[in-house]
Amino acid sequence: MSLMILGTASHVGKSITTTAICRILSNCGYRVAPFKSQNMGLNSYVTPSGDEIGIAQAVQALAARVMPSAEMNPILLKPKGDGESQIILLGKPFRDVQIREYYTQTSYLLSIALRAFWTLQDAHEMIVIEGAGGAAECNLYDRDIANILLAQNLSLPIILVADIERGGVFAQVLGTLMLLPDDVRQNVKGIIINKFRGDERLFEDGKKILEEKSGIPVLGVIPYFDIRLPSEDSLSINDKITKNTGIRIAVIYLPKISNFTDFELLEQHARVEYVKPGTPLLAFDCIIIPSTKNTIDDLQHLYDSGAAKQICAARDAGIPIIGICGGYQMIGDKIVDLGHESPKETYQGLGLLNITTTFSDCEHTTVQVTRTPLSHSPILQRMGPVSGYEIHTGETSVGHSRRAFEGEGAVSDDGQVFGTHMHGLFLNITAVHALLSYLSEKKGAEYIPDVSARTLYDDAVYEDIARQYEMSLDIPTLIAIATGGVADAKSRASANDVHDT
Secondary structure (H helix, E strand, C coil): CEEEEEECCCCCCHHHHHHHHHHHHHHCCCCEEEECCEEECCCEEECCCCCEEEHHHHHHHHHCCCCCCHHHCCEEEEEEECCEEEEEECCEEEEEEEHHHHHCCHHHHHHHHHHHHHHHHHHCCEEEEECCCCCCCHHHHHHCCCCHHHHHHHCCCEEEEEECCCCCHHHHHHHHHHHCCHHHHCCEEEEEEEEECCCHHHHHHHHHHHHHHHCCCEEEEEECCCCCCCCCCHHHHHHCCCCCCCCEEEEECCCCEECHHHHCCHHHCCEEEEECCCCCCCCCCEEEECEECCHHHHHHHHHHHCHHHHHHHHHHCCCCEEEECHHHHHCCCEEEECCCCCCCEEEECCCCCCCEEEECCCCEEEEEEEECECCCCCCHHHCCCEEEEEEEECEEECCCCECCECCECEECCCCCEEEECEECHHHCHHHHHHHHHHHHHHCCCCCCCCCCCCCCCCHHHHHHHHHHHHCCECHHHHHHHHCCCCCCHHHHHHHHHHHHC
């Protein structure tokens, strides 16, 4: 018993639909897990066992009330630029490849994905599979392990998701169906129309037209709603909504920025702006240099764009500077690359912390952590213990510098500059309050915490998402499709209870 969620294009809402269905099925009593054979993006997550997967599958696992695991996203592609990507295979770094070479590995990678799916299937009653991009990319059919090849090998019922907000929803749905291979199209059992604005009753005729022309039921028209989930890739930066308060925080928008989901809770409390290197910085209250997929390249870009001088000038002006992972490495004295990212060479950092980072091929850290800040910094001393995860290459030596946290990170003597390899620091509400209360005090303003803000770790977020879908989705039919029409009495009753809520 499983279900595939395919889309008419990228960003039509496959991830949130999969998240919602995972929680709905869990609420109906099923042991459910998410699956995406191949994901591409630089926002990732470290599982409790130290495996790296796409952030969306981690979120979907939490929605399904199961622990994230490598099998849920067996292949993760992390772009490095110039057509090259790092392959994360079953949670571990595998190799760096050019895209043409990657496509020569289709059969092998598909076999890995199928084995991961079957492993999940053995442990759960229901798997909800998310496709990637648009399902009808005809030129990719012979190597599309996220959509077509997976669908052909598994022959599972498919739900097609379309985005009405971008327009052309009839062409999206009917064109996709027309272009799908026959053996895939015959398994499309339902259509979901996503991101509808206004009175849904105005689209009743549209639903009838789609059903008449496709022969497939429209299971629901989902209204546009704003419940935040972590962004999957940098395309989402331009869509960000941040709180407009008196505190302005600049996150340097590095060319190869990664894991900027680190700041999505902060965005709910302050005005967080993703500024391109070279943007004037002295008007900001705090500057964060985030993680990057290539520290050396982005460090050089800071120098070439003039951002390095501006960051140092902001430091001289008393503006707090925070470095996360690659950003932490860049604000140190130097980076010694033994040939991992760039030619063997020593690269000068910004010199804001007395630390040295050394890169070599054998050092790759992926681990969940809980750390206690040391009390020297006026920001850190307000936090208390914080949790997050590390994904980084290289070892950083702090020499005689002060530690920012017990056993990790570094902080300047005056406490105004600190860095850490820990992702997710500012997904801890105590860290958000610590930073913003300090910045507010510096400006002579009162800081009033917003207690309504939520993170991906708040279970209520998934209940809210499920509730939005339940109001518009034909849950009993969805379950009947997923189970081949053999849902047991308990699940049917639960589905009706959910649908009537």
